[in-house]
Amino acid sequence: MRNDFYDAAPSHDGPANDKGTYMTMKHFLLAGAAAMALGACGGEDGGAEGGAASNTSTKSVVSGGSPISKPFSLKNASELDVDALFALAPADARPTYQSVFFDEKLGATVVTGLQFTEEDGGAITIEKAELYGVDVDAIQRINAAEPAVDAPFETVFEKVRLFGINPEGADDDIDITIEALELDKLRIRQGGVDETQDSPAFFFNTFELGGFFIKNMSMTGGAEGSTIDGRIPDLRISGLGGGKMGALVIKDVAYDVNQSDEAQRSLASLMGPQGALIMDSPLRNFIAPGAQRASIKSVVWRGLDMSGLLKAGLSGEEPSFTAKNLVKLGAVEIEGAQSYVNGKLASSSKKTTITSNESTWIVPTKLRAESTGDFYNFAAYVPDGEDALLQIVKDNGLDNVKASSQTAWDWDAEDGDVALSTTWDTQGFADVSFDVNLDGIEIDKIAAAAESGDNSAIERIAVFDSFSMKIADDKMLDAIFAIAGLQMNSSASDLRESAPAMIRLGGAAYAGVNPRFSDYIDAFAAFIADGGTLEVTANPSSPVPLAAIAETSETAPQDLPDIIDLKITHSK
8 A cells, every 4th residue: 555645736726516415535535433422333244234334343453453554455446536526515625735646556646735724724635545446426425315314325435545734723732633534435325314303313313334444643732821732543334334333452651731820820720728738748648649641552432323322312202211232332441541740650451341231221220340550659749859648659569559449230120229349459558349229120110200200200210228338458558647647747646536526526516316326326437447347237127118208308318327227337
């Protein structure tokens, strides 16, 4: 494949024609971006079910390199009449170009020096475009036909590759450049978008795109003392259409944010006296570090399926509450996430996975999330010269915290049971777990309430089953009191010794309101003094309606612990 750029020739304008479609090169870009936003389309081979296969399979997009970097040629191709193509657009939407020729080896019409000018003065320049299999006749048929949800698709092009893309004037604060962009097999229904329909589904139903690929996109700029520098070396989306997405792949994405001293002071002024106090302390980098960097080695999202929601939208009716799997989120894998503060590694994660392939209506009925190989280095947040704070961080092992986390969500839409649980486990800091269980959230009851205009159906029909939260301390409390002592110019041990008495004194007034409060205060004071495990549970003898909990919270909050049987216990 030829990737060199061609010598410029005198600028040439396409012939005038006030009628036609908006399928100029700029609008190929917009169509691809729109299809990407749709989350639409495709099966394993890309393209929507029943449509023509794309030139690039979803499998190869996930496992291989960027399709832009792979040679491509179109057999039995013929030269495109570029002037006839641009003539299909309104006069004020036509681009200018410098030269055009047919590359027989590629089977592509090559255009150099493309420029699209906006009414507001902005412009998009493209150094070179390779146009494969662009069908002007198909574009004319699209434009001539009446829109229909089941209208046949027309293949607008087999592939378009753009090199040296530079939008100018759209945003004075951010400069964007793209080394290369590819749109693979764009298909549009005859008649295009039905503008008389309000539902976005009719727009989404119009497009199919085999793939959308970007190579080396950069974004730089900033304002008022803050700058951002973002890079996306490799972005791939395959199989867009029919409400499905085959895969989204992002490789080696990174961004840097830098703030001047003036920008940090401005932020502090917006946070009020307390924020200003922190910004003038050794903890300032936790709020607004001068330099931050984040990067991710890879993001792979497969199996997004909104075809059920698309079909419901095309019917012209609101989707039924009892409909199954209108939305399937699919599976997301994120590997190699890292963050830096002032040039020092602050956190990293080996792998995070999120999966959800079941739903009732548009709500997931089963979702799982897991993060493994997490690492935190709080020493990265310590400003240079703050040796006392750095020593506290190191003494408490906060420069090498290893962790993992798991989250599970389950909803039985027929029985109404809901369970949410999450755990965060660390080595040497603290472990936290959280569980809540509800009942009565039956989809049939929700649907009936919605039909009757009841906007508070969940609160009325749901009941509370149980709740638990557990905090197992290792070094967390030691670190908190050591840092508080540094902030207050006091001894950490003195602060911790006095804290339980202050907690009991401050909570004494609540003991007369409800005897349970004495146990709560004692448990929390003991946890502060000795560490160990603090557990909060609520297990009523029978489920309690959420409406009753809400009413009690407003009218007699002192009775709420009795209603849900709230207990707070401490153990060493």
